[in-house]
Amino acid sequence: MLDDFLVRAALAGVGVAIAAAPLGCFVVWRRMAYFGEATAHAAILGVALALAFSLPVLPMVLVAALVMASAVSGLTGRGYGMDTALGVLAHTALAAGLVAVTLLADVRLDLMSFLFGDILAISRGDLGVIWGGAAVVLALTLWRWSPLLTATLNPDLARASGIDPRREQFGLTLALALVVAVAIKVVGILLITALLVIPAAAARPLVRTPEAMALVAAGIGAISALGGLWAAYHFDTPTGPSIVCVTAVIFAATTLTGALRRRR
Template identity: 75%
Template sequence: MLDDFMIRAALAGLGVAFAAAPLGCFVVWRRMAYFGEATAHAAILGVALALSFSLPLLPAIIMAALVMGLTVTVFRGRGYAMDTLLGVMAHTALAAGMVAVSLLADVRLDLSAFLFGDILAVTRGDLAAIWLGGALIVGLMAWRWSALLTATLNPDLARASGIDPRREELWLTLALALVVAVAIKVVGVLLIAALLVIPAAAARPLVRTPESMAFAAAALGGTAAIGGLGGAYLGDTPAGPSIVCAATLLFVATALVGPALRRR
């Protein structure tokens, strides 16, 4: 069955959608969409480091994304505004990664595959990594769900309950690093933030509880993955951007019909 590249692509898209759904909810609730984008941009620097030192690609991407998230967290504690930090770090990481790749004289690398994804070229090994990483992300979110939710909705209540909001933010940073590493093959660095934010934002008008929002985001993300791949196949368009466009159409649809459904 897995010999069919479209089936592998669909499974890869579903794996990323299910992994990104609960994390995307926290990204929306915390208004940190650009944090996800900055973490994703660091992946290019991770690619450059992996090629420079002959390291495995996946751990290098995770490490670069983690360093990005931790750096933003540290500097935010020194009085810098979050949007300023994210603007500086996101563009610096992307630019530094592209410069570093260009300096690798013995390596010829097509950065477009990392920037926009290449889901149609997913191998069985990639598929295993995507679903294993997705399972780790979902497990991490399930384990920290209550503490993360409390720290997100009311940091003061979290402290009174013995929950450290900064520690929960570090767990969230780790999950973001994992989802970047998982999703880079599917939608690429430039579109990862969209896949995190759009399904969760689309789910918001349809639900009443945080848990139902996570499940709805997973369903909408999976629908966008399959619908985007179908559109790319029929229209001969790039698969990664097509998935994001499908997610945007779902966002528009739920924004229009969501309020009416919730009034019933």
């Protein structure tokens, strides 16, 4: 079954959607959309470093994302606003990564596949990495769900309960970095934030509890991945952007549904 490239692509898309959904809920609740984008932009620098030193891509992307998170925290603590720190570092990392990739004269690289994804070229090895990373992210999220939710909703209550909000923030950052690393081939560096934020935002008008929001967001992400693949196959459109467009259509539909419910 895995010899069919469409089957591999579908499994990869669903795997990334399931891993990104619960994290996307925290990104929405914490208003961290720009932070997720900065982490994704740092990934291209990690890719360049991995190719330059002949190292595995996944660990270098994780390192680059964690360095980005540490740099943002450091600048924010020195008097800069969070939006300013993210704006400076996100675009610096993206520009530096693009420049570094072009300087790798001995490496033949399809840069567009990293920026916008190349889900149809997913191999069995890539599929193993994606589902392995998704399993780690889901296990980490389930393990820290209650403390992370408490730290998100009320940091003061979290401290009173013996929960360190900074530790939970670091765990969330690590999970975001892992999702970015495994999602590069599916939707690419420039679009991974959309797969984090839009399904969670689309699920919000339909649910009443955080757990339900995470589950519905996972379903919306999986439907978007499969719908985007179908659209790309039938209309010959780029697959990564097609997935995001399907997600945006679902978001518009759920937003309209929520508005109609409030009127009634």
